[in-house]
Amino acid sequence: MISYILKRLLGAVVTMLAVIFFTFIIFFYLTPDPAASICGDACTPDTIVQIRRQLGLEEPFFVQFWAFLSGIFVGRTYGEGTAAEIYCSAPCLGYSFQYRTDVFDGIVDRLPVTITIAVGAAVLWILSGVAAGVISAVKQGTWWDRGAMMFALAGVSLPNYFVALVLQYLLVVQLQWLPFPAVVGFTDDPTRWFQTYIMPWTVLALMYASMYARLTRTNMIDTLGENFMRTAHAKGLRPAPIMLRHGLRPSLTPVVTLLGMDFATLLGGALITETVFGLNGVGRWAYNAIGTNDQPVIMGVTLLAAFAVIIANIVVDLTYTALDPRVRESTK
Amino acid sequence: MTRQPLLRAENLVRDFRTGPRTIFRAVKGVSFDVARRETLGIVGESGSGKSTTARMAAKLIEPTEGLLEFDGVDVTYKAGKALRDFRGGVQVVFQDPYSSLNPRHTVEQVISAPLLYQGRKVLGGRRRVVKESMERVGLNPDHSGRYPAQFSGGQAQRIGIARALVVEPQLVICDEAVSALDVSVQAQVLDLLRDLQRDLNLSYIFIAHDLAVVRQIAHKVAVMKSGEIVEQGSREAIFDAPRHEYTQSLLAAVPQVDPSWEAARQAG
Amino acid sequence: MTDKPMLQVVDLTIAFPTAAVVDQVSFEIPQGGTMGLVGESGSGKSMTSLAVMGLLPREARTTGRISFMDEELLGRSDRQMRRLRGDRMAMIFQDPLSSLNPYYTVGFQIAEAYRAHRGGSRRAGLRRAVEAMDRVKIVDADKRVNHYPHQFSGGMRQRVMIAMALVCEPELIIADEPTTALDVTVQAQILELLAEVQQSTGAGMLFITHDLAVVSQVSDRITVMRHGRTVEQGTAEQIFSRPSNDYTRQLLAATPRLDDQVDLPEPILTPVGSEDS
Ligand SMILES: Nc1ncnc2c1ncn2[C@@H]1O[C@H](COP(=O)(O)OP(=O)(O)O)[C@@H](O)[C@H]1O
Ligand SMILES: Nc1ncnc2c1ncn2[C@@H]1O[C@H](COP(=O)(O)OP(=O)(O)O)[C@@H](O)[C@H]1O
Ligand SMILES: [Mg+2]
Ligand SMILES: [Mg+2]
Numbered sequence: 088m089i090s091y092i093l094k095r096l097l098g099a100v101v102t103m104l105a106v107i108f109f110t111f112i113i114f115f116y117l118t119p120d121p122a123a124s125i126c127g128d129a130c131t132p133d134t135i136v137q138i139r140r141q142l143g144l145e146e147p148f149f150v151q152f153w154a155f156l157s158g159i160f161v162g163r164t165y166g167e168g169t170a171a172e173i174y175c176s177a178p179c180l181g182y183s184f185q186y187r188t189d190v191f192d193g194i195v196d197r198l199p200v201t202i203t204i205a206v207g208a209a210v211l212w213i214l215s216g217v218a219a220g221v222i223s224a225v226k227q228g229t230w231w232d233r234g235a236m237m238f239a240l241a242g243v244s245l246p247n248y249f250v251a252l253v254l255q256y257l258l259v260v261q262l263q264w265l266p267f268p269a270v271v272g273f274t275d276d277p278t279r280w281f282q283t284y285i286m287p288w289t290v291l292a293l294m295y296a297s298m299y300a301r302l303t304r305t306n307m308i309d310t311l312g313e314n315f316m317r318t319a320h321a322k323g324l325r326p327a328p329i330m331l332r333h334g335l336r337p338s339l340t341p342v343v344t345l346l347g348m349d350f351a352t353l354l355g356g357a358l359i360t361e362t363v364f365g366l367n368g369v370g371r372w373a374y375n376a377i378g379t380n381d382q383p384v385i386m387g388v389t390l391l392a393a394f395a396v397i398i399a400n401i402v403v404d405l406t407y408t409a410l411d412p413r414v415r416e417s418t419k
Numbered sequence: 420m421t422r423q424p425l426l427r428a429e430n431l432v433r434d435f436r437t438g439p440r441t442i443f444r445a446v447k448g449v450s451f452d453v454a455r456r457e458t459l460g461i462v463g464e465s466g467s468g469k470s471t472t473a474r475m476a477a478k479l480i481e482p483t484e485g486l487l488e489f490d491g492v493d494v495t496y497k498a499g500k501a502l503r504d505f506r507g508g509v510q511v512v513f514q515d516p517y518s519s520l521n522p523r524h525t526v527e528q529v530i531s532a533p534l535l536y537q538g539r540k541v542l543g544g545r546r547r548v549v550k551e552s553m554e555r556v557g558l559n560p561d562h563s564g565r566y567p568a569q570f571s572g573g574q575a576q577r578i579g580i581a582r583a584l585v586v587e588p589q590l591v592i593c594d595e596a597v598s599a600l601d602v603s604v605q606a607q608v609l610d611l612l613r614d615l616q617r618d619l620n621l622s623y624i625f626i627a628h629d630l631a632v633v634r635q636i637a638h639k640v641a642v643m644k645s646g647e648i649v650e651q652g653s654r655e656a657i658f659d660a661p662r663h664e665y666t667q668s669l670l671a672a673v674p675q676v677d678p679s680w681e682a683a684r685q686a687g
Numbered sequence: 688m689t690d691k692p693m694l695q696v697v698d699l700t701i702a703f704p705t706a707a708v709v710d711q712v713s714f715e716i717p718q719g720g721t722m723g724l725v726g727e728s729g730s731g732k733s734m735t736s737l738a739v740m741g742l743l744p745r746e747a748r749t750t751g752r753i754s755f756m757d758e759e760l761l762g763r764s765d766r767q768m769r770r771l772r773g774d775r776m777a778m779i780f781q782d783p784l785s786s787l788n789p790y791y792t793v794g795f796q797i798a799e800a801y802r803a804h805r806g807g808s809r810r811a812g813l814r815r816a817v818e819a820m821d822r823v824k825i826v827d828a829d830k831r832v833n834h835y836p837h838q839f840s841g842g843m844r845q846r847v848m849i850a851m852a853l854v855c856e857p858e859l860i861i862a863d864e865p866t867t868a869l870d871v872t873v874q875a876q877i878l879e880l881l882a883e884v885q886q887s888t889g890a891g892m893l894f895i896t897h898d899l900a901v902v903s904q905v906s907d908r909i910t911v912m913r914h915g916r917t918v919e920q921g922t923a924e925q926i927f928s929r930p931s932n933d934y935t936r937q938l939l940a941a942t943p944r945l946d947d948q949v950d951l952p953e954p955i956l957t958p959v960g961s962e963d964s
Binding site for chain 2: 942
Binding site: 313314315317318319320321322323324325328332333336337410411412413 | 740742769770771772773774777778780782785786787788789790791792796799800803804835837848851
């Protein structure tokens, strides 16, 4: 088991290096000149060259790549000459000249907001989605089933920025049940914290819960047809253990896979909700950076997303192992 | 006195890769032969390598080692035309009649499929051949437009046999072909197989885990255990005077009706 | 032993919205006795047994009487039936692998059956599981309780199912084709085990199979079923030596025999070099 985890981690490092390399190539060759956008309107070719030199953009590809890569591990210094020197400490994912900040620090500052939104939403959608799926499967063909599935359909069909806007308008502007969202720490003011995040959670969860409900339903219906369900009934178990222990547990494996894959798209979801609700998270930062062509930020967030996906994959596989004894066997 | 068998297998071996560094030898060097109009029965417990042996004999999979001769010709590693000829000579019937027949094809399409695969032109057209084939196995030829699901288990297995026969093979390999059938249907299918053998000079390799069934169809029997043939001989030798300990234990385990009850019934 | 039957099924009829699948079937099992239910597939054997356990699909309608130890079972609520199932009557199914949940250890699954009726801690349940596994002769039971179903061979899995059925010491054991998926040598062992278990616990048994030879060995009395109806009923000796029904006779005649054989066409032994295709 330990050696399996080590093997997976080693694989993750290799994958991450490859991702960094290809991301770098894309930004190196395919994006507009960041010097031009930094320089702004009143710009002469001379200043552009100067900025480019300062950013190290005049160097050959591999020199730049090496500077970036080594920056991650040991930090790097931007610019020549004493005055313009900017030190970006390890782990350095680049330096945003527009925000005048270290990209990594910028991400670290904003990540708690994004993670709070993502994790809270995930908890909400897993609970509600799986519960709806179980009810649908157990009450298959009844009004319960139809109602839950109709709700699920609505969840996927409605664009979530629309739901976000409607919710915000109704609850905050019209009914004034909730204050305007503002970033507060949980420990500072738990009520305000909850009031701030409940809307983003609901909006994101609504989008995902429907998929989880339908997936759980399908799997659960398959599982309910298994022979071991008949055994569970024959043992004289009560309905709850029959449904949850024997019916639900085997149905959860695909749900975990989906969850792992959704990590990849979660950042996108966070982006929309953060933007609509005006919360200063990583998603909103990336969204703004795309608008202003702030390449170090875009690239930093891209790498963060890749990192999250790779880690999520490992976590999913390890969870599998914990969930399915037959898989556990093969990873020994 | 040398005889030339229709099919001869010598030292067939088959390995399966089971992991990055592990190989499992499912069949460990088996030799047998089948003459024309003869049936070789293969018995043994599940996992003993019967199906793997059958699939090698039908060239559905390649042996890792060994020699396969059909009609005196080495066909072990043949491909192209030689393989197509072999496929015309050897057909397979599997256990589960429904899952081995395409549910979306009519019986006519199912039965004529081997003709199509082999690109054969047939005298009098495909339809006539299919009807003949259906009649031969005791199916109503008017039902050629129906789908497999509309037939009972025994009828579906007859469809499988009709499909095997349509290319006029010399050898038919039956892998647990009657195992899923009820006894009365099983008895009818066994009857059919024996009649077809008599009329068409067919040879069979007949695989079953039910020893009593094998006794009713096989001229000679090979007993497999863990990928090896532990004993081989005529059916009388195997069933009445088994020499190998494993064969003896296998026969001893077969449930039987009290012989005195049987005798009483025969008498009454 | 009293002369009152432990299980009495009278005119049991089971109908689905589409068709009746069991029609007026009656039989009884005396204390400690074995009734063999034999017939071809689809004859209604499994439906009959599920009716006794109260496990028929919801859309099935039943009429008739099923009395178990003098208590009427038909018409009981699911809650009442649940108390009996796995406790006073237990069932063993055909395919042991798919009948066990792959996600839980066999020990957990056996203990679950015990704790559902007798309560107690997880620990105590596992101890019962080890005992039950010992009784069905699984060696190293104390280690193997922690193994998962896929780590057992087919025969061992069926022993696990039997251990699960025995753990509450039921008065009636229903075995639906318990050896059909097993190799002959393993089948012989399992049949022997079931006979021993019955000897030692005095449980009654409803033994279902399509195999006449098997049923002849395990049953005191036999019911032959066809298309949901009883065609013949009697002691094993009666059925096999003096069958009174045509269908029973046909079935017996069709059963292949190990000690007898039919004639086969002569093989053609072509000498090498002579005429060829
Ligand atoms: N494709 C395969 N890959 C790995 N192992 C296989 C494969 N096919 C068969 N085996 C193994 O080979 C052995 C013999 O299988 P098989 O020939 O199907 O036995 P039988 O037909 O006698 O039951 C079994 O242990 C089986 O698990
Ligand atoms: N849910 C159902 N609806 C309608 N018919 C059914 C249903 N389940 C089983 N049957 C039918 O009931 C008959 C008896 O089945 P069963 O008791 O399983 O037979 P056996 O166990 O003797 O093989 C079969 O013909 C089967 O098709
Ligand atoms: Mg096989
Ligand atoms: Mg059945």
